[in-house]
Amino acid sequence: MIIGEPPPLVGAFGVDAIAMTMRFGDFLALDNVELKVRPGSFHALLGENGAGKSTLVKCIMGYYHATEGDILVGGREQAIANPKDAHALGLGMVYQHFTLVPAMTVAENLVLARDDVPAVVNWPKEMRELEAFLARMPFKVPLSAKVSDISAGERQKCEILKQLYLKRRFLILDEPTSVLTPAEADEVLGMLRDMVVKGELTILMITHKFREVMAFADEVTILRRGKLAGAGKVSELTPDAMARTMIGAEELTVQPPRTGEAGEARLELAKVRALDDAGAIAVHDVSLTVRAGEIVGIAGVSGNGQRQLVEVLAGQREAEGGEIRVAGDPYHASREEMRRHRMSLLPEEPLKNACVGGMSVADNIAFREFDRAPFASGGWWLNRSAFRDDATKKIGQYKIKTRTPDTPISALSGGNVQRAVLARELAGDVEVLIAANPCFGLDFAAVAQIHAEIMAARNRGAAVLLVSEDLDELLELSDRLVVMFHGEFVYEARTSEADLTEVGRHMAGH
Amino acid sequence: MADGSIGLWTVPLAVLGGAIRVSTPFLFVSLGECITERSGRINLGLEGTLVMGAMSAYGISYLTGSPWLGVLAAGITGALLGALHAGICSLPRVNDVAVGIALMLFGTGLAFYLGKPLIEPTAPRLPAIDFGWWSDIPQLRAALRVNVLFLIGVVLAPILYWAFRTTRWGLLIRTAGESSDAARAMGHSVLLIRLRATMVGGFLAGIGGSFLSLFYPGSWNEGLSSGQGITAVALVIFARWDPLLCLWASLAFGGAAALGPALQSVGVTSGYHLFNAAPYILTLAIMIVTCSPKRTLTGAPAELSITR
Numbered sequence: 001m002i003i004g005e006p007p008p009l010v011g012a013f014g015v016d017a018i019a020m021t022m023r024f025g026d027f028l029a030l031d032n033v034e035l036k037v038r039p040g041s042f043h044a045l046l047g048e049n050g051a052g053k054s055t056l057v058k059c060i061m062g063y064y065h066a067t068e069g070d071i072l073v074g075g076r077e078q079a080i081a082n083p084k085d086a087h088a089l090g091l092g093m094v095y096q097h098f099t100l101v102p103a104m105t106v107a108e109n110l111v112l113a114r115d116d117v118p119a120v121v122n123w124p125k126e127m128r129e130l131e132a133f134l135a136r137m138p139f140k141v142p143l144s145a146k147v148s149d150i151s152a153g154e155r156q157k158c159e160i161l162k163q164l165y166l167k168r169r170f171l172i173l174d175e176p177t178s179v180l181t182p183a184e185a186d187e188v189l190g191m192l193r194d195m196v197v198k199g200e201l202t203i204l205m206i207t208h209k210f211r212e213v214m215a216f217a218d219e220v221t222i223l224r225r226g227k228l229a230g231a232g233k234v235s236e237l238t239p240d241a242m243a244r245t246m247i248g249a250e251e252l253t254v255q256p257p258r259t260g261e262a263g264e265a266r267l268e269l270a271k272v273r274a275l276d277d278a279g280a281i282a283v284h285d286v287s288l289t290v291r292a293g294e295i296v297g298i299a300g301v302s303g304n305g306q307r308q309l310v311e312v313l314a315g316q317r318e319a320e321g322g323e324i325r326v327a328g329d330p331y332h333a334s335r336e337e338m339r340r341h342r343m344s345l346l347p348e349e350p351l352k353n354a355c356v357g358g359m360s361v362a363d364n365i366a367f368r369e370f371d372r373a374p375f376a377s378g379g380w381w382l383n384r385s386a387f388r389d390d391a392t393k394k395i396g397q398y399k400i401k402t403r404t405p406d407t408p409i410s411a412l413s414g415g416n417v418q419r420a421v422l423a424r425e426l427a428g429d430v431e432v433l434i435a436a437n438p439c440f441g442l443d444f445a446a447v448a449q450i451h452a453e454i455m456a457a458r459n460r461g462a463a464v465l466l467v468s469e470d471l472d473e474l475l476e477l478s479d480r481l482v483v484m485f486h487g488e489f490v491y492e493a494r495t496s497e498a499d500l501t502e503v504g505r506h507m508a509g510h
Numbered sequence: 511m512a513d514g515s516i517g518l519w520t521v522p523l524a525v526l527g528g529a530i531r532v533s534t535p536f537l538f539v540s541l542g543e544c545i546t547e548r549s550g551r552i553n554l555g556l557e558g559t560l561v562m563g564a565m566s567a568y569g570i571s572y573l574t575g576s577p578w579l580g581v582l583a584a585g586i587t588g589a590l591l592g593a594l595h596a597g598i599c600s601l602p603r604v605n606d607v608a609v610g611i612a613l614m615l616f617g618t619g620l621a622f623y624l625g626k627p628l629i630e631p632t633a634p635r636l637p638a639i640d641f642g643w644w645s646d647i648p649q650l651r652a653a654l655r656v657n658v659l660f661l662i663g664v665v666l667a668p669i670l671y672w673a674f675r676t677t678r679w680g681l682l683i684r685t686a687g688e689s690s691d692a693a694r695a696m697g698h699s700v701l702l703i704r705l706r707a708t709m710v711g712g713f714l715a716g717i718g719g720s721f722l723s724l725f726y727p728g729s730w731n732e733g734l735s736s737g738q739g740i741t742a743v744a745l746v747i748f749a750r751w752d753p754l755l756c757l758w759a760s761l762a763f764g765g766a767a768a769l770g771p772a773l774q775s776v777g778v779t780s781g782y783h784l785f786n787a788a789p790y791i792l793t794l795a796i797m798i799v800t801c802s803p804k805r806t807l808t809g810a811p812a813e814l815s816i817t818r
Contacts, residue, residue: 084697099695101688103812104681112685113696116680278808 012202013074014039015060015091015170020069022055022226029055030066031226037170037219039074040199042192044213044234045206046246047223048443050413053206056223057172061093062086073170073338087115092168094159096175096392102148106141106158113162133165138191152301153184153508162187164201173205177212181301181507182471182500189216224248240466243444252448259459262479263292265328266463267432272322274308283489284306288465292431295454297478297495301507305487306467307348310436311327313465314345316353326432339368344425344457346418346435346450354421357410361402362391364409365424394423397506399449407434415446422453430457451477471503485509520649521772527653529761530660531662531726535560535735536760538718539742540749541670542711542726544756546592547746549689549707550700550813554610556715558617558737559588563719565625568730571723573632580633581659581720588716589709591617596708600701606815614740628730636724657676657725659717663757666714670753683707687811709778715739741793748796750809766792 015037022030030052037043047053059066062080070077073089080086086093100109111117111126139157147155156176163171171192177185187250193216195201207213213234220237222230222245230245267290276282282305290296300306311317313324315333324331326341347353348363355364363370366387371379373493374386385497391405400419402412409417418438437453439447454477458464468474474481476497483491483499483506491506493499539556546553553559561585571580595613597607639661642654674680685693686703693700718738723730745763749755772784778785810816 082697083695087697095695097691099689099692101685101692103688104684108681112681115697117681119678121676121678121681123676 010201011339012040012169012196013090014041014202015204016072016075017056017060018070018072020056020059020368021067022052022059022064022069023067029226030059030069033069033223033226033228034231035204035221036231036384037077037202037204037227039202040196041218042196042203043205044217044220045204045223046208046213046220046242048208048246049415049441050225051223051246052226053223054174054440055487057093057174057206060086061091061172080389084115087168089167089170090168091170091172092163092164092166093172093173094156094176096178098159100147100155100157100158100162103146105144105146106150107143109147109158110143110162110165113166113508119273124390131169134161137161137164137333138194138298139150139188145489152179152303153181155185157188157347160192169200170202171204173203173207175208177207177209177284179302179469181504183504184301185212186215192216200372210242213238213242222246247444254447255448255452255455256459256477258455260293260461262294265289266292266326267465268323268325270323270325272309272312272324273320274312274317275320276305276308281320282487283312283319286487286489287322287502288482288489290463290465291433292463293458293461294480295458295478296480296482297474298465298467298482298484298489299474299503299507300469300484302469304484306436306469306484308487309484310347310434310467313434314347314353338474342429342431344430344433344462346421346425346433346438348437348440350421351410351414351417354425355409355417358408360406361395361400361409361412361420362387362405365394365420368424369371394420398423405479415442418442418446418450426453426457430460430462433457433462433464434467435464437469438466439468439470439473471500475500483507517664518776520776523649523653523769524772524775525765525768527655528772529765530595530653530656531764532767533760533764534657534660534663534721534725535718535738536742536745536763537660537757538721539715540745540756540760541553541581541663541666541753542588542714542718543743543746544670544749544751544753545683545714546704546708546711547814548687548811549683549704549750550690550811550815551596551599551704551708552610552743552814553708553711554607554743555595555613555617556610556711556743557735557737558614558621559591559712560617560719560739561621561735562591562617563588563702563716564723564734565621565628565719565730566625566716567720568628568633569625569721571635572628572631575634576722577634577636577720580724581636581717584716584720585713586716586814588712588714588719590712591716592709592712593705595712596701598703599708611807612710618735620750622732625730632729633724635722635728638725656692659721659725663760667753667757674753684811687813690813715742718742743795744797747810748793748800751811752809753764754809763789763792 017035020030020033033056035056045053058064060071062082062085071080078089107127107130109128111121115274134140141154141158141161156179189212192203196203217234219361220234222242224246269286269288271285271287272283273285274283298306312319331337351357366375369375374383376382388405395402395405398419401416438450454464466478478495481493482489482496483503485506539560542558566587567580570583571577591613595609598604598609635735636657638655638657638661640655642651647653673772674684682698682703686700690700722734744758746756766788769788770782773785774782
């Protein structure tokens, strides 16, 4: 079963990028970067957001054309004009965001990805061939299931299988484990590692998880601000050394120590039930109490009802049943209640869920209080200079990098959008804080700052509900840990006593 | 009553005949729109395409004497209007709904302008097949005189259903409609796929228009279409973007539209205008029953501007 053009080389092959420079207008995204991925190796590419990792691999895959520099595939110089050229050479990429079509079956997605989809697909024959292909593969996926019905872990396996099905033997993986449980991540990476060891595959993995680099990678290349910051064998490096190379001399916000004891119950959920957009039950009668001065972390693989739960608390979705109480009062997510109880929200994808992209940074920072003094007189006449003054103060205080307070917030980087939301939500006294994946896709400096702010809010006596897909973040911050699976809370423990394998098992639903 | 022999049976027979007759333009427009929407774009201009199709079919049929050349001309006109829609929508920051409304007005206006000289002459009409030859009840024979375009449409619906699943083009159209990122990642041009899907959609809508002028009512005038084009777009939504359901929805709609005239023919005249509104009442009822503010439409292509 030969699919697509046969790659020119047999077995695993290496890719070298030499003296790569990429300019976008005035901005230098890559500055004379070198990357050498040896044939049959597992290579990790480390760097902060904006360090140029994506730009570099997109140059290799032909999405961008480097201003200067050469790409060597299997030792031969190749001009890769577009992704099709890269595919023909046997290079494949697995993206951070899934490229499977959710409304189609796994089999349809696999066949569709081929360059030579027949005009009329003979499904019985294709299914036989796909099953024969799967029998040779280390992991299994249900061929006839719709992609929207399978778990994130299975989807990621599908993405990788798709590349193997297309006979790609140099795989670029862009943060492949960000949606997987630790056990799933180990399974997938372990199987890929086996194929690398057998000499069938070469892997270049973009990641920020040192644990995975240490466990699976042979070599590492580290970028910082578009420049090569370091490279070498993983066995000769420590996570600390790699982190220092990644961040450079930048100073990180120091997280305050955990102080104080949990107080009275602040946020109480009793048998809360919510539906997803398709009308299926997403949150299934969950009950939880968060007390003052305590961080409760909700762990779980994305898509297990966390989003819907946060949307109910944020007032973006109506609960189907159950009761929510804040400081003993019934809570229906009205603006008045949020103000009275000093509730703050850091929803996921802040640009979409907490900001109006086209409005200025100053306006976005003022959303909570814009119709009150000093921002407004009489509840309707807005005082623009008060917006500006407040924004200027908070921009300095929260280190928001924006050209002016009047810049539209959508022009800011992800970390700075989150900082602006942080400035709005955490500036005053906070009694209840709800945060969902607050650090997703942010760089070290932003993560450190956000973690420090959340811990400081807890120490000041706020009840914090932290929903995150990043287990390390939860283990670092929470006092108590709850695991959510299929809309239910299936595990609860004090974080200090939580057993990581137990947590992972519950995240996977076993 | 002259037809006293079958009495009230006249009504279901007339509804059946009407369902077949009235549903044909709905069927073609909704199948065409189904293809366009599955590719991730809404073409609201099909009302204009329908009227332009009707005008060009009538004109060509009159000039050449062949109604089938008229049908072909209607299809080509529709495809060109589809290409215009897709072409404008390919530009950055253009909204397909707004372009569709503009083209709806443009199409009807242009058809009225070009069609002025066609109001008087009579063009050759499309044939029908007599499936009622075995019966001597005139009403039954009338109901079973089935036009050829309807038969083509009935065959086309299952073919499209099959094609969406098993052909390369069907899969590509669905990919473009469900995830343009995925389509782009595979190296396909989403704009090109949508251009072709919109042109095919326009082709079918144009043929739907030719039915109006060449079969029923069977002449060209400015009151020819009473919003069938726009109604068919709604039909696609409650047919859940499924070609087979489009067929059933068109039939139900055609039957509802035939209810008023059928009742009138047996002497029920009191609620005539009310019964004529049956299709729209049906639309409203189905919309109310099937829609909910708390969930998204199942089956809706994820890239459609109304679902995103």
